[in-house]
Amino acid sequence: MGPDGQRWLDDLPRLVGELEQAWGLDVEGRGLPGGSASWVGRARDADGRPRVLKIGMPGHDLDDEARVLGLAAGRGLVGLRAHDPGRNALLLDELGPSLEAAVLPVEEKLEHLAAALTLVWEIPASALTPPGPGEDKASTLTRLVLDTDTRLGHPTPPAVLDLALEYAARRVAAHDPDRCVVVHGDPHPANALSTAPAPGDDGLAYRLVDPDGFLADPAYDLGVVLREWTGRLGERPRERLEGWCTLLADRCRLDAQVVWEWAYLERVSTGLHVLDFGAERMGRRFLDSAATLLTGR
Structure with a gap:
Protein backbone atom coordinates (compact mmCIF):
# COMPACT_ATOMS: atom_id res chain seq x y z
CA MET A 1 0.00 0.00 0.00
CA GLY A 2 2.88 2.38 0.73
CA PRO A 3 2.89 5.64 2.69
CA ASP A 4 0.29 7.34 0.47
CA GLY A 5 -2.03 4.39 0.80
CA GLN A 6 -1.64 4.29 4.56
CA ARG A 7 -2.40 8.02 4.84
CA TRP A 8 -5.51 7.48 2.70
CA LEU A 9 -6.56 4.58 4.92
CA ASP A 10 -6.06 6.66 8.06
CA ASP A 11 -8.13 9.45 6.49
CA LEU A 12 -10.90 7.13 5.29
CA PRO A 13 -13.28 7.69 8.27
CA ARG A 14 -13.20 11.43 7.60
CA LEU A 15 -13.90 10.91 3.88
CA VAL A 16 -16.81 8.60 4.64
CA GLY A 17 -18.24 11.09 7.13
CA GLU A 18 -18.02 13.96 4.65
CA LEU A 19 -19.76 11.91 1.96
CA GLU A 20 -22.48 10.89 4.40
CA GLN A 21 -23.18 14.58 4.96
CA ALA A 22 -22.90 15.60 1.29
CA TRP A 23 -25.12 12.82 -0.07
CA GLY A 24 -27.45 12.29 2.91
CA LEU A 25 -26.26 8.75 3.56
CA ASP A 26 -26.16 6.33 6.44
CA VAL A 27 -23.04 4.23 5.75
CA GLU A 28 -22.31 0.89 7.38
CA GLY A 29 -19.02 1.08 9.25
CA ARG A 30 -17.58 -2.09 7.74
CA GLY A 31 -16.51 -2.25 4.11
CA LEU A 32 -17.48 -5.00 1.70
CA PRO A 33 -14.92 -7.69 0.78
CA GLY A 34 -13.31 -7.98 -2.65
CA GLY A 35 -12.13 -4.45 -3.43
CA SER A 36 -8.46 -4.25 -4.41
CA ALA A 37 -8.11 -0.55 -5.30
CA SER A 38 -11.11 1.01 -3.55
CA TRP A 39 -13.03 0.98 -0.31
CA VAL A 40 -16.59 -0.19 -0.93
CA GLY A 41 -19.36 -0.12 1.66
CA ARG A 42 -23.13 -0.43 1.94
CA ALA A 43 -25.21 2.66 2.61
CA ARG A 44 -28.78 3.91 2.63
CA ASP A 45 -29.82 7.23 1.16
CA ALA A 46 -32.16 9.76 2.74
CA ASP A 47 -35.18 7.80 1.49
CA GLY A 48 -33.87 4.52 2.91
CA ARG A 49 -32.93 3.04 -0.46
CA PRO A 50 -29.91 0.72 -0.50
CA ARG A 51 -26.80 2.14 -2.15
CA GLY A 56 -10.87 5.04 -4.81
CA MET A 57 -7.39 4.64 -3.36
CA PRO A 58 -4.55 6.99 -4.41
CA GLY A 59 -3.57 6.20 -7.98
CA HIS A 60 -6.97 4.68 -8.76
CA ASP A 61 -8.94 7.55 -10.27
CA LEU A 62 -12.66 6.87 -10.64
CA ASP A 63 -13.41 9.66 -13.14
CA ASP A 64 -13.32 7.38 -16.21
CA GLU A 65 -15.50 4.78 -14.50
CA ALA A 66 -17.99 7.49 -13.55
CA ARG A 67 -18.10 8.74 -17.12
CA VAL A 68 -18.84 5.29 -18.56
CA LEU A 69 -21.45 4.54 -15.90
CA GLY A 70 -23.12 7.86 -16.62
CA LEU A 71 -23.19 7.17 -20.35
CA ALA A 72 -24.66 3.70 -19.80
CA ALA A 73 -27.44 5.07 -17.57
CA GLY A 74 -27.93 1.63 -16.02
CA ARG A 75 -28.08 -0.35 -19.29
CA GLY A 76 -25.84 -3.35 -18.73
CA LEU A 77 -23.92 -1.60 -15.94
CA VAL A 78 -24.64 -0.72 -12.33
CA GLY A 79 -26.53 2.55 -11.92
CA LEU A 80 -24.55 5.65 -10.92
CA ARG A 81 -26.28 7.98 -8.45
CA ALA A 82 -23.56 10.52 -7.67
CA HIS A 83 -19.88 11.27 -8.32
CA ASP A 84 -17.54 13.40 -6.20
CA PRO A 85 -14.29 13.88 -8.20
CA GLY A 86 -12.58 15.76 -5.37
CA ARG A 87 -13.04 12.87 -2.95
CA ASN A 88 -12.68 10.26 -5.73
CA ALA A 89 -16.00 8.70 -4.76
CA LEU A 90 -19.04 7.14 -6.44
CA LEU A 91 -22.51 6.42 -5.14
CA LEU A 92 -23.96 3.35 -6.87
CA ASP A 93 -27.11 1.26 -6.82
CA GLU A 94 -26.81 -1.78 -4.60
CA LEU A 95 -26.90 -5.06 -6.50
CA GLY A 96 -27.12 -8.67 -5.34
CA PRO A 97 -24.79 -11.69 -5.28
CA SER A 98 -22.28 -12.25 -8.06
CA LEU A 99 -22.65 -14.50 -11.06
CA GLU A 100 -19.47 -16.21 -9.89
CA ALA A 101 -21.32 -17.45 -6.80
CA ALA A 102 -24.38 -18.62 -8.71
CA VAL A 103 -24.86 -22.39 -9.07
CA LEU A 104 -25.47 -22.42 -12.82
CA PRO A 105 -24.04 -24.25 -15.85
CA VAL A 106 -21.14 -22.43 -17.50
CA GLU A 107 -23.19 -21.92 -20.64
CA GLU A 108 -25.92 -20.11 -18.70
CA LYS A 109 -23.36 -17.87 -17.03
CA LEU A 110 -21.90 -17.02 -20.43
CA GLU A 111 -25.36 -16.09 -21.68
CA HIS A 112 -25.85 -13.71 -18.74
CA LEU A 113 -22.50 -12.02 -19.41
CA ALA A 114 -23.25 -11.70 -23.12
CA ALA A 115 -26.65 -10.15 -22.38
CA ALA A 116 -25.08 -7.44 -20.23
CA LEU A 117 -22.19 -6.80 -22.62
CA THR A 118 -24.36 -6.27 -25.67
CA LEU A 119 -26.04 -3.42 -23.79
CA VAL A 120 -22.69 -1.92 -22.73
CA TRP A 121 -21.57 -1.93 -26.37
CA GLU A 122 -24.49 0.37 -27.23
CA ILE A 123 -22.77 3.28 -25.44
CA PRO A 124 -21.89 5.80 -28.20
CA ALA A 125 -18.28 5.21 -29.21
CA SER A 126 -17.96 8.89 -30.06
CA ALA A 127 -18.14 9.68 -26.33
CA LEU A 128 -14.63 8.27 -25.75
CA THR A 129 -11.25 9.16 -27.21
CA PRO A 130 -9.90 6.55 -29.68
CA PRO A 131 -6.57 4.90 -28.83
CA GLY A 132 -3.54 6.47 -30.49
CA PRO A 133 -1.13 4.66 -32.81
CA GLY A 134 0.22 1.55 -31.12
CA GLU A 135 -2.19 1.93 -28.19
CA ASP A 136 -4.93 -0.43 -29.39
CA LYS A 137 -5.55 -3.31 -26.97
CA ALA A 138 -3.71 -5.95 -29.00
CA SER A 139 -0.60 -3.75 -29.25
CA THR A 140 -0.54 -3.05 -25.52
CA LEU A 141 -1.00 -6.76 -24.74
CA THR A 142 1.84 -7.63 -27.11
CA ARG A 143 4.18 -5.37 -25.19
CA LEU A 144 2.94 -6.69 -21.85
CA VAL A 145 3.54 -10.31 -22.88
CA LEU A 146 7.00 -9.70 -24.33
CA ASP A 147 8.23 -7.40 -21.57
CA THR A 148 6.89 -9.45 -18.66
CA ASP A 149 8.04 -12.78 -20.06
CA THR A 150 11.55 -11.38 -20.53
CA ARG A 151 11.69 -9.71 -17.12
CA LEU A 152 10.53 -12.88 -15.33
CA GLY A 153 13.10 -15.08 -17.07
CA HIS A 154 10.83 -16.57 -19.77
CA PRO A 155 8.33 -18.62 -17.74
CA THR A 156 6.02 -19.02 -20.74
CA PRO A 157 6.40 -22.29 -22.69
CA PRO A 158 7.85 -21.33 -26.11
CA ALA A 159 4.94 -22.78 -28.10
CA VAL A 160 2.45 -20.92 -25.91
CA LEU A 161 4.34 -17.65 -26.29
CA ASP A 162 4.60 -18.06 -30.07
CA LEU A 163 0.89 -18.71 -30.45
CA ALA A 164 -0.10 -15.82 -28.17
CA LEU A 165 2.09 -13.45 -30.18
CA GLU A 166 0.74 -14.82 -33.46
CA TYR A 167 -2.80 -14.11 -32.31
CA ALA A 168 -1.79 -10.68 -31.04
CA ALA A 169 -0.27 -9.81 -34.42
CA ARG A 170 -3.51 -10.83 -36.14
CA ARG A 171 -5.56 -8.65 -33.81
CA VAL A 172 -3.19 -5.70 -34.34
CA ALA A 173 -3.49 -6.09 -38.10
CA ALA A 174 -7.29 -6.33 -37.89
CA HIS A 175 -7.70 -3.28 -35.63
CA ASP A 176 -10.30 -0.97 -37.17
CA PRO A 177 -11.19 2.17 -35.21
CA ASP A 178 -14.50 2.42 -37.04
CA ARG A 179 -15.60 -0.98 -35.69
CA CYS A 180 -14.56 -0.40 -32.09
CA VAL A 181 -17.15 -0.12 -29.33
CA VAL A 182 -17.04 0.92 -25.69
CA VAL A 183 -15.98 -2.31 -23.99
CA HIS A 184 -16.25 -3.16 -20.31
CA GLY A 185 -12.66 -4.42 -20.27
CA ASP A 186 -12.90 -6.86 -17.35
CA PRO A 187 -16.26 -8.70 -17.55
CA HIS A 188 -15.49 -11.76 -15.44
CA PRO A 189 -18.30 -13.43 -13.42
CA ALA A 190 -17.31 -11.77 -10.14
CA ASN A 191 -17.95 -8.40 -11.81
CA ALA A 192 -21.53 -9.36 -12.72
CA LEU A 193 -24.02 -8.85 -9.89
CA SER A 194 -27.66 -9.89 -9.81
CA THR A 195 -30.29 -7.24 -10.41
CA ALA A 196 -34.02 -6.78 -10.68
CA PRO A 197 -35.12 -6.34 -14.30
CA ALA A 198 -35.72 -2.75 -15.39
CA PRO A 199 -37.59 -1.20 -18.34
CA GLY A 200 -35.62 -1.30 -21.58
CA ASP A 201 -33.07 -3.94 -20.63
CA ASP A 202 -34.91 -7.06 -21.86
CA GLY A 203 -35.21 -8.63 -18.41
CA LEU A 204 -31.48 -8.44 -17.64
CA ALA A 205 -30.65 -10.63 -14.62
CA TYR A 206 -27.07 -9.39 -14.02
CA ARG A 207 -25.39 -6.01 -14.36
CA LEU A 208 -21.66 -5.43 -14.62
CA VAL A 209 -19.61 -3.36 -12.17
CA ASP A 210 -16.10 -1.85 -12.26
CA PRO A 211 -15.93 -1.04 -16.00
CA ASP A 212 -12.56 -0.04 -17.45
CA GLY A 213 -14.43 1.55 -20.36
CA PHE A 214 -12.28 2.02 -23.47
CA LEU A 215 -12.66 1.58 -27.23
CA ALA A 216 -11.83 -1.85 -28.64
CA ASP A 217 -13.06 -4.78 -30.68
CA PRO A 218 -16.21 -6.11 -28.94
CA ALA A 219 -14.79 -9.64 -29.28
CA TYR A 220 -12.09 -8.55 -26.81
CA ASP A 221 -14.67 -8.50 -24.01
CA LEU A 222 -15.71 -12.05 -24.91
CA GLY A 223 -12.07 -13.11 -24.80
CA VAL A 224 -11.84 -11.77 -21.26
CA VAL A 225 -15.01 -13.67 -20.36
CA LEU A 226 -13.33 -16.90 -21.52
CA ARG A 227 -9.81 -16.43 -20.20
CA GLU A 228 -10.41 -18.60 -17.13
CA TRP A 229 -12.88 -21.47 -16.49
CA THR A 230 -9.83 -23.75 -16.30
CA GLY A 231 -11.42 -26.05 -13.74
CA ARG A 232 -14.45 -26.53 -16.00
CA LEU A 233 -12.65 -27.43 -19.23
CA GLY A 234 -12.73 -31.18 -18.59
CA GLU A 235 -10.83 -33.89 -20.47
CA ARG A 236 -11.08 -32.19 -23.88
CA PRO A 237 -10.27 -28.58 -22.99
CA ARG A 238 -9.79 -27.26 -26.50
CA GLU A 239 -13.06 -28.72 -27.73
CA ARG A 240 -14.92 -27.34 -24.71
CA LEU A 241 -13.45 -23.86 -25.02
CA GLU A 242 -14.06 -23.76 -28.77
CA GLY A 243 -17.69 -24.60 -28.06
CA TRP A 244 -17.98 -21.70 -25.64
CA CYS A 245 -16.36 -19.38 -28.18
CA THR A 246 -18.97 -20.42 -30.71
CA LEU A 247 -21.79 -19.96 -28.20
CA LEU A 248 -20.73 -16.40 -27.37
CA ALA A 249 -19.89 -15.49 -30.96
CA ASP A 250 -23.29 -16.66 -32.17
CA ARG A 251 -25.06 -14.88 -29.33
CA CYS A 252 -23.25 -11.61 -30.09
CA ARG A 253 -22.98 -12.00 -33.89
CA LEU A 254 -19.20 -12.03 -33.89
CA ASP A 255 -16.51 -14.32 -35.32
CA ALA A 256 -15.75 -17.37 -33.13
CA GLN A 257 -12.11 -17.53 -34.27
CA VAL A 258 -11.56 -13.92 -33.28
CA VAL A 259 -13.09 -14.62 -29.86
CA TRP A 260 -10.77 -17.64 -29.52
CA GLU A 261 -7.70 -15.54 -30.35
CA TRP A 262 -8.57 -12.86 -27.81
CA ALA A 263 -9.33 -15.52 -25.19
CA TYR A 264 -5.98 -17.22 -25.71
CA LEU A 265 -4.05 -13.95 -25.65
CA GLU A 266 -5.88 -12.91 -22.47
CA ARG A 267 -5.14 -16.26 -20.82
CA VAL A 268 -1.41 -15.90 -21.47
CA SER A 269 -1.15 -12.18 -20.67
CA THR A 270 -3.14 -12.62 -17.45
CA GLY A 271 -0.92 -15.52 -16.40
CA LEU A 272 2.17 -13.38 -16.83
CA HIS A 273 0.54 -10.40 -15.11
CA VAL A 274 -0.35 -12.36 -11.98
CA LEU A 275 3.07 -14.03 -11.94
CA ASP A 276 4.55 -10.55 -12.01
CA PHE A 277 2.82 -9.50 -8.79
CA GLY A 278 3.83 -12.71 -7.02
CA ALA A 279 0.84 -15.04 -7.41
CA GLU A 280 2.96 -17.96 -8.61
CA ARG A 281 0.35 -20.69 -8.35
CA MET A 282 -2.39 -18.72 -10.10
CA GLY A 283 -0.06 -17.50 -12.83
CA ARG A 284 1.19 -21.01 -13.56
CA ARG A 285 -2.40 -22.20 -13.74
CA PHE A 286 -3.13 -19.76 -16.56
CA LEU A 287 0.04 -20.63 -18.48
CA ASP A 288 -0.31 -24.39 -17.99
CA SER A 289 -3.91 -24.26 -19.19
CA ALA A 290 -2.77 -22.34 -22.27
CA ALA A 291 -0.34 -25.19 -23.00
CA THR A 292 -3.12 -27.79 -22.80
CA LEU A 293 -5.06 -25.83 -25.43
CA LEU A 294 -2.28 -26.40 -27.98
CA THR A 295 -3.46 -29.99 -28.45
CA GLY A 296 -5.64 -30.43 -31.50
CA ARG A 297 -4.33 -27.47 -33.50
Whole structure:
Protein backbone atom coordinates (compact mmCIF):
# COMPACT_ATOMS: atom_id res chain seq x y z
CA MET A 1 0.00 0.00 0.00
CA GLY A 2 2.88 2.38 0.73
CA PRO A 3 2.89 5.64 2.69
CA ASP A 4 0.29 7.34 0.47
CA GLY A 5 -2.03 4.39 0.80
CA GLN A 6 -1.64 4.29 4.56
CA ARG A 7 -2.40 8.02 4.84
CA TRP A 8 -5.51 7.48 2.70
CA LEU A 9 -6.56 4.58 4.92
CA ASP A 10 -6.06 6.66 8.06
CA ASP A 11 -8.13 9.45 6.49
CA LEU A 12 -10.90 7.13 5.29
CA PRO A 13 -13.28 7.69 8.27
CA ARG A 14 -13.20 11.43 7.60
CA LEU A 15 -13.90 10.91 3.88
CA VAL A 16 -16.81 8.60 4.64
CA GLY A 17 -18.24 11.09 7.13
CA GLU A 18 -18.02 13.96 4.65
CA LEU A 19 -19.76 11.91 1.96
CA GLU A 20 -22.48 10.89 4.40
CA GLN A 21 -23.18 14.58 4.96
CA ALA A 22 -22.90 15.60 1.29
CA TRP A 23 -25.12 12.82 -0.07
CA GLY A 24 -27.45 12.29 2.91
CA LEU A 25 -26.26 8.75 3.56
CA ASP A 26 -26.16 6.33 6.44
CA VAL A 27 -23.04 4.23 5.75
CA GLU A 28 -22.31 0.89 7.38
CA GLY A 29 -19.02 1.08 9.25
CA ARG A 30 -17.58 -2.09 7.74
CA GLY A 31 -16.51 -2.25 4.11
CA LEU A 32 -17.48 -5.00 1.70
CA PRO A 33 -14.92 -7.69 0.78
CA GLY A 34 -13.31 -7.98 -2.65
CA GLY A 35 -12.13 -4.45 -3.43
CA SER A 36 -8.46 -4.25 -4.41
CA ALA A 37 -8.11 -0.55 -5.30
CA SER A 38 -11.11 1.01 -3.55
CA TRP A 39 -13.03 0.98 -0.31
CA VAL A 40 -16.59 -0.19 -0.93
CA GLY A 41 -19.36 -0.12 1.66
CA ARG A 42 -23.13 -0.43 1.94
CA ALA A 43 -25.21 2.66 2.61
CA ARG A 44 -28.78 3.91 2.63
CA ASP A 45 -29.82 7.23 1.16
CA ALA A 46 -32.16 9.76 2.74
CA ASP A 47 -35.18 7.80 1.49
CA GLY A 48 -33.87 4.52 2.91
CA ARG A 49 -32.93 3.04 -0.46
CA PRO A 50 -29.91 0.72 -0.50
CA ARG A 51 -26.80 2.14 -2.15
CA VAL A 52 -23.10 1.35 -2.37
CA LEU A 53 -20.38 3.89 -1.63
CA LYS A 54 -17.09 3.45 -3.47
CA ILE A 55 -13.96 5.49 -2.65
CA GLY A 56 -10.87 5.04 -4.81
CA MET A 57 -7.39 4.64 -3.36
CA PRO A 58 -4.55 6.99 -4.41
CA GLY A 59 -3.57 6.20 -7.98
CA HIS A 60 -6.97 4.68 -8.76
CA ASP A 61 -8.94 7.55 -10.27
CA LEU A 62 -12.66 6.87 -10.64
CA ASP A 63 -13.41 9.66 -13.14
CA ASP A 64 -13.32 7.38 -16.21
CA GLU A 65 -15.50 4.78 -14.50
CA ALA A 66 -17.99 7.49 -13.55
CA ARG A 67 -18.10 8.74 -17.12
CA VAL A 68 -18.84 5.29 -18.56
CA LEU A 69 -21.45 4.54 -15.90
CA GLY A 70 -23.12 7.86 -16.62
CA LEU A 71 -23.19 7.17 -20.35
CA ALA A 72 -24.66 3.70 -19.80
CA ALA A 73 -27.44 5.07 -17.57
CA GLY A 74 -27.93 1.63 -16.02
CA ARG A 75 -28.08 -0.35 -19.29
CA GLY A 76 -25.84 -3.35 -18.73
CA LEU A 77 -23.92 -1.60 -15.94
CA VAL A 78 -24.64 -0.72 -12.33
CA GLY A 79 -26.53 2.55 -11.92
CA LEU A 80 -24.55 5.65 -10.92
CA ARG A 81 -26.28 7.98 -8.45
CA ALA A 82 -23.56 10.52 -7.67
CA HIS A 83 -19.88 11.27 -8.32
CA ASP A 84 -17.54 13.40 -6.20
CA PRO A 85 -14.29 13.88 -8.20
CA GLY A 86 -12.58 15.76 -5.37
CA ARG A 87 -13.04 12.87 -2.95
CA ASN A 88 -12.68 10.26 -5.73
CA ALA A 89 -16.00 8.70 -4.76
CA LEU A 90 -19.04 7.14 -6.44
CA LEU A 91 -22.51 6.42 -5.14
CA LEU A 92 -23.96 3.35 -6.87
CA ASP A 93 -27.11 1.26 -6.82
CA GLU A 94 -26.81 -1.78 -4.60
CA LEU A 95 -26.90 -5.06 -6.50
CA GLY A 96 -27.12 -8.67 -5.34
CA PRO A 97 -24.79 -11.69 -5.28
CA SER A 98 -22.28 -12.25 -8.06
CA LEU A 99 -22.65 -14.50 -11.06
CA GLU A 100 -19.47 -16.21 -9.89
CA ALA A 101 -21.32 -17.45 -6.80
CA ALA A 102 -24.38 -18.62 -8.71
CA VAL A 103 -24.86 -22.39 -9.07
CA LEU A 104 -25.47 -22.42 -12.82
CA PRO A 105 -24.04 -24.25 -15.85
CA VAL A 106 -21.14 -22.43 -17.50
CA GLU A 107 -23.19 -21.92 -20.64
CA GLU A 108 -25.92 -20.11 -18.70
CA LYS A 109 -23.36 -17.87 -17.03
CA LEU A 110 -21.90 -17.02 -20.43
CA GLU A 111 -25.36 -16.09 -21.68
CA HIS A 112 -25.85 -13.71 -18.74
CA LEU A 113 -22.50 -12.02 -19.41
CA ALA A 114 -23.25 -11.70 -23.12
CA ALA A 115 -26.65 -10.15 -22.38
CA ALA A 116 -25.08 -7.44 -20.23
CA LEU A 117 -22.19 -6.80 -22.62
CA THR A 118 -24.36 -6.27 -25.67
CA LEU A 119 -26.04 -3.42 -23.79
CA VAL A 120 -22.69 -1.92 -22.73
CA TRP A 121 -21.57 -1.93 -26.37
CA GLU A 122 -24.49 0.37 -27.23
CA ILE A 123 -22.77 3.28 -25.44
CA PRO A 124 -21.89 5.80 -28.20
CA ALA A 125 -18.28 5.21 -29.21
CA SER A 126 -17.96 8.89 -30.06
CA ALA A 127 -18.14 9.68 -26.33
CA LEU A 128 -14.63 8.27 -25.75
CA THR A 129 -11.25 9.16 -27.21
CA PRO A 130 -9.90 6.55 -29.68
CA PRO A 131 -6.57 4.90 -28.83
CA GLY A 132 -3.54 6.47 -30.49
CA PRO A 133 -1.13 4.66 -32.81
CA GLY A 134 0.22 1.55 -31.12
CA GLU A 135 -2.19 1.93 -28.19
CA ASP A 136 -4.93 -0.43 -29.39
CA LYS A 137 -5.55 -3.31 -26.97
CA ALA A 138 -3.71 -5.95 -29.00
CA SER A 139 -0.60 -3.75 -29.25
CA THR A 140 -0.54 -3.05 -25.52
CA LEU A 141 -1.00 -6.76 -24.74
CA THR A 142 1.84 -7.63 -27.11
CA ARG A 143 4.18 -5.37 -25.19
CA LEU A 144 2.94 -6.69 -21.85
CA VAL A 145 3.54 -10.31 -22.88
CA LEU A 146 7.00 -9.70 -24.33
CA ASP A 147 8.23 -7.40 -21.57
CA THR A 148 6.89 -9.45 -18.66
CA ASP A 149 8.04 -12.78 -20.06
CA THR A 150 11.55 -11.38 -20.53
CA ARG A 151 11.69 -9.71 -17.12
CA LEU A 152 10.53 -12.88 -15.33
CA GLY A 153 13.10 -15.08 -17.07
CA HIS A 154 10.83 -16.57 -19.77
CA PRO A 155 8.33 -18.62 -17.74
CA THR A 156 6.02 -19.02 -20.74
CA PRO A 157 6.40 -22.29 -22.69
CA PRO A 158 7.85 -21.33 -26.11
CA ALA A 159 4.94 -22.78 -28.10
CA VAL A 160 2.45 -20.92 -25.91
CA LEU A 161 4.34 -17.65 -26.29
CA ASP A 162 4.60 -18.06 -30.07
CA LEU A 163 0.89 -18.71 -30.45
CA ALA A 164 -0.10 -15.82 -28.17
CA LEU A 165 2.09 -13.45 -30.18
CA GLU A 166 0.74 -14.82 -33.46
CA TYR A 167 -2.80 -14.11 -32.31
CA ALA A 168 -1.79 -10.68 -31.04
CA ALA A 169 -0.27 -9.81 -34.42
CA ARG A 170 -3.51 -10.83 -36.14
CA ARG A 171 -5.56 -8.65 -33.81
CA VAL A 172 -3.19 -5.70 -34.34
CA ALA A 173 -3.49 -6.09 -38.10
CA ALA A 174 -7.29 -6.33 -37.89
CA HIS A 175 -7.70 -3.28 -35.63
CA ASP A 176 -10.30 -0.97 -37.17
CA PRO A 177 -11.19 2.17 -35.21
CA ASP A 178 -14.50 2.42 -37.04
CA ARG A 179 -15.60 -0.98 -35.69
CA CYS A 180 -14.56 -0.40 -32.09
CA VAL A 181 -17.15 -0.12 -29.33
CA VAL A 182 -17.04 0.92 -25.69
CA VAL A 183 -15.98 -2.31 -23.99
CA HIS A 184 -16.25 -3.16 -20.31
CA GLY A 185 -12.66 -4.42 -20.27
CA ASP A 186 -12.90 -6.86 -17.35
CA PRO A 187 -16.26 -8.70 -17.55
CA HIS A 188 -15.49 -11.76 -15.44
CA PRO A 189 -18.30 -13.43 -13.42
CA ALA A 190 -17.31 -11.77 -10.14
CA ASN A 191 -17.95 -8.40 -11.81
CA ALA A 192 -21.53 -9.36 -12.72
CA LEU A 193 -24.02 -8.85 -9.89
CA SER A 194 -27.66 -9.89 -9.81
CA THR A 195 -30.29 -7.24 -10.41
CA ALA A 196 -34.02 -6.78 -10.68
CA PRO A 197 -35.12 -6.34 -14.30
CA ALA A 198 -35.72 -2.75 -15.39
CA PRO A 199 -37.59 -1.20 -18.34
CA GLY A 200 -35.62 -1.30 -21.58
CA ASP A 201 -33.07 -3.94 -20.63
CA ASP A 202 -34.91 -7.06 -21.86
CA GLY A 203 -35.21 -8.63 -18.41
CA LEU A 204 -31.48 -8.44 -17.64
CA ALA A 205 -30.65 -10.63 -14.62
CA TYR A 206 -27.07 -9.39 -14.02
CA ARG A 207 -25.39 -6.01 -14.36
CA LEU A 208 -21.66 -5.43 -14.62
CA VAL A 209 -19.61 -3.36 -12.17
CA ASP A 210 -16.10 -1.85 -12.26
CA PRO A 211 -15.93 -1.04 -16.00
CA ASP A 212 -12.56 -0.04 -17.45
CA GLY A 213 -14.43 1.55 -20.36
CA PHE A 214 -12.28 2.02 -23.47
CA LEU A 215 -12.66 1.58 -27.23
CA ALA A 216 -11.83 -1.85 -28.64
CA ASP A 217 -13.06 -4.78 -30.68
CA PRO A 218 -16.21 -6.11 -28.94
CA ALA A 219 -14.79 -9.64 -29.28
CA TYR A 220 -12.09 -8.55 -26.81
CA ASP A 221 -14.67 -8.50 -24.01
CA LEU A 222 -15.71 -12.05 -24.91
CA GLY A 223 -12.07 -13.11 -24.80
CA VAL A 224 -11.84 -11.77 -21.26
CA VAL A 225 -15.01 -13.67 -20.36
CA LEU A 226 -13.33 -16.90 -21.52
CA ARG A 227 -9.81 -16.43 -20.20
CA GLU A 228 -10.41 -18.60 -17.13
CA TRP A 229 -12.88 -21.47 -16.49
CA THR A 230 -9.83 -23.75 -16.30
CA GLY A 231 -11.42 -26.05 -13.74
CA ARG A 232 -14.45 -26.53 -16.00
CA LEU A 233 -12.65 -27.43 -19.23
CA GLY A 234 -12.73 -31.18 -18.59
CA GLU A 235 -10.83 -33.89 -20.47
CA ARG A 236 -11.08 -32.19 -23.88
CA PRO A 237 -10.27 -28.58 -22.99
CA ARG A 238 -9.79 -27.26 -26.50
CA GLU A 239 -13.06 -28.72 -27.73
CA ARG A 240 -14.92 -27.34 -24.71
CA LEU A 241 -13.45 -23.86 -25.02
CA GLU A 242 -14.06 -23.76 -28.77
CA GLY A 243 -17.69 -24.60 -28.06
CA TRP A 244 -17.98 -21.70 -25.64
CA CYS A 245 -16.36 -19.38 -28.18
CA THR A 246 -18.97 -20.42 -30.71
CA LEU A 247 -21.79 -19.96 -28.20
CA LEU A 248 -20.73 -16.40 -27.37
CA ALA A 249 -19.89 -15.49 -30.96
CA ASP A 250 -23.29 -16.66 -32.17
CA ARG A 251 -25.06 -14.88 -29.33
CA CYS A 252 -23.25 -11.61 -30.09
CA ARG A 253 -22.98 -12.00 -33.89
CA LEU A 254 -19.20 -12.03 -33.89
CA ASP A 255 -16.51 -14.32 -35.32
CA ALA A 256 -15.75 -17.37 -33.13
CA GLN A 257 -12.11 -17.53 -34.27
CA VAL A 258 -11.56 -13.92 -33.28
CA VAL A 259 -13.09 -14.62 -29.86
CA TRP A 260 -10.77 -17.64 -29.52
CA GLU A 261 -7.70 -15.54 -30.35
CA TRP A 262 -8.57 -12.86 -27.81
CA ALA A 263 -9.33 -15.52 -25.19
CA TYR A 264 -5.98 -17.22 -25.71
CA LEU A 265 -4.05 -13.95 -25.65
CA GLU A 266 -5.88 -12.91 -22.47
CA ARG A 267 -5.14 -16.26 -20.82
CA VAL A 268 -1.41 -15.90 -21.47
CA SER A 269 -1.15 -12.18 -20.67
CA THR A 270 -3.14 -12.62 -17.45
CA GLY A 271 -0.92 -15.52 -16.40
CA LEU A 272 2.17 -13.38 -16.83
CA HIS A 273 0.54 -10.40 -15.11
CA VAL A 274 -0.35 -12.36 -11.98
CA LEU A 275 3.07 -14.03 -11.94
CA ASP A 276 4.55 -10.55 -12.01
CA PHE A 277 2.82 -9.50 -8.79
CA GLY A 278 3.83 -12.71 -7.02
CA ALA A 279 0.84 -15.04 -7.41
CA GLU A 280 2.96 -17.96 -8.61
CA ARG A 281 0.35 -20.69 -8.35
CA MET A 282 -2.39 -18.72 -10.10
CA GLY A 283 -0.06 -17.50 -12.83
CA ARG A 284 1.19 -21.01 -13.56
CA ARG A 285 -2.40 -22.20 -13.74
CA PHE A 286 -3.13 -19.76 -16.56
CA LEU A 287 0.04 -20.63 -18.48
CA ASP A 288 -0.31 -24.39 -17.99
CA SER A 289 -3.91 -24.26 -19.19
CA ALA A 290 -2.77 -22.34 -22.27
CA ALA A 291 -0.34 -25.19 -23.00
CA THR A 292 -3.12 -27.79 -22.80
CA LEU A 293 -5.06 -25.83 -25.43
CA LEU A 294 -2.28 -26.40 -27.98
CA THR A 295 -3.46 -29.99 -28.45
CA GLY A 296 -5.64 -30.43 -31.50
CA ARG A 297 -4.33 -27.47 -33.50
